Amino acid sequence: MLDKNYIAGILKGIVGESNVMIDEPMKNHTSFRVGGPADILVVPEDVESLGKVVKELNSRGVPFFVMGNGTNLVVRDKGIRGVIIKLLDNFSRYSVKGDVIEAEAGILISKVSRIALEHGLTGLEFAEGIPGTLGGAIAMNAGAYNGEMKDVAERTVYMDLNGDIKSVSGAEHQFGKRTSFVQKEGGIVLKTELKLNKGSVDEIRTLMDEFKRRRKETQPLELPSAGSIFKRPEGYYTGKLVQDCGLRGFRIGGAEVSCKHCGFIVNVDNAKAEDIINLIKHIQDAVRDRFGVELQTEVKIIGEE
Numbered sequence: 001m002l003d004k005n006y007i008a009g010i011l012k013g014i015v016g017e018s019n020v021m022i023d024e025p026m027k028n029h030t031s032f033r034v035g036g037p038a039d040i041l042v043v044p045e046d047v048e049s050l051g052k053v054v055k056e057l058n059s060r061g062v063p064f065f066v067m068g069n070g071t072n073l074v075v076r077d078k079g080i081r082g083v084i085i086k087l088l089d090n091f092s093r094y095s096v097k098g099d100v101i102e103a104e105a106g107i108l109i110s111k112v113s114r115i116a117l118e119h120g121l122t123g124l125e126f127a128e129g130i131p132g133t134l135g136g137a138i139a140m141n142a143g144a145y146n147g148e149m150k151d152v153a154e155r156t157v158y159m160d161l162n163g164d165i166k167s168v169s170g171a172e173h174q175f176g177k178r179t180s181f182v183q184k185e186g187g188i189v190l191k192t193e194l195k196l197n198k199g200s201v202d203e204i205r206t207l208m209d210e211f212k213r214r215r216k217e218t219q220p221l222e223l224p225s226a227g228s229i230f231k232r233p234e235g236y237y238t239g240k241l242v243q244d245c246g247l248r249g250f251r252i253g254g255a256e257v258s259c260k261h262c263g264f265i266v267n268v269d270n271a272k273a274e275d276i277i278n279l280i281k282h283i284q285d286a287v288r289d290r291f292g293v294e295l296q297t298e299v300k301i302i303g304e305e
Contacts, residue, residue, distance in 0.1 A: 014056065022039070032276065034267065035273055036076065037080075046090065063083070072132060072226055079303055080303045099121055100194065104190065104191045106135065107133060113208065122197050125207045126144045138182065140178045145214075154169065155169045156189055161188075220258040224267040251268070
């Protein structure tokens with residue numbers, strides 16, 4: 001049994017009292033707006049304090065999970081036993097040198113795309129409108145409109161789960177369909193160098209505006225969701241599979257298959273995480289039964305069952 005007050009006291013000594021929360025509702029930290037309390041949520045100020053937190057938790061056998069903006073998470077209703085380490089605003093510095101942007105993991109990837117625009121750098125237009133952080137984008141090889149992080153990520157500095165600083169370059173990222181070395185081996189992205197190309201500011205802006213328009217027209221951006229729920233199966237479009245099963249608008253509790261895009265689940269009426277998880281399973285069963293296709297979740301489901 002975790003002694004929350006004792007562990008929280010130790011963490012406060014590392015990151016400061018205001019950066020440690022006990023029994024913090026995770027619905028306040030996820031785009032789905034669901035999730036029970038985390039025993040402890042800690043927000044490190046910098047790499048040094050992050051390393052100290054990781055090593056302290058490891059030495060005491062306390063489980064921890066690292067998150068960014070919470071746009072790809074479903075946290076179960078019973079919450080999370082252990083510690084959530086949140087990297088966001090405190091890890092959002094960046095620099096631009098020539099055609100390379102180096103940015104920290106907590107910066108929103110959509111902001112990095114706008115930084116690229118400001119400097120006349122092309123290659124990151126696809127990230128316009130993606131709501132997650134750069135660290136999350138690297139971890140899952142985020143992509144859209146025929147662009148992916150694997151196309152632009154040159155070098156990533158990360159912290160392994162023992163608290164030691166390491167780096168990977170090029171193919172060492174092990175990018176695949178919504179995956180990378182982070183998911184395969186574990187690690188905490190600290191910063192990444194993105195290699196882009198010089199381009200026309202007007203052309204870059206036009207393309208980003210087009211992607212923004214498409215997202216607004218085709219995605220339920222006005223409701224809480226976690227983006228695409230499932231990875232796209234080879235040779236199929238997830239939304240069409242779900243629609244062809246007659247599930248457009250299908251609802252369990254407060255969770256609903258979006259009428260705007262059947263690849264999305266939306267929180268329409270104070271959904272519980274259980275509603276979302278049950279709806280995910282219902283969709284998977286329906287698609288398997290009708291088409292023989294196994295839908296794999298793109299979102300992470302974490303927390304106590």
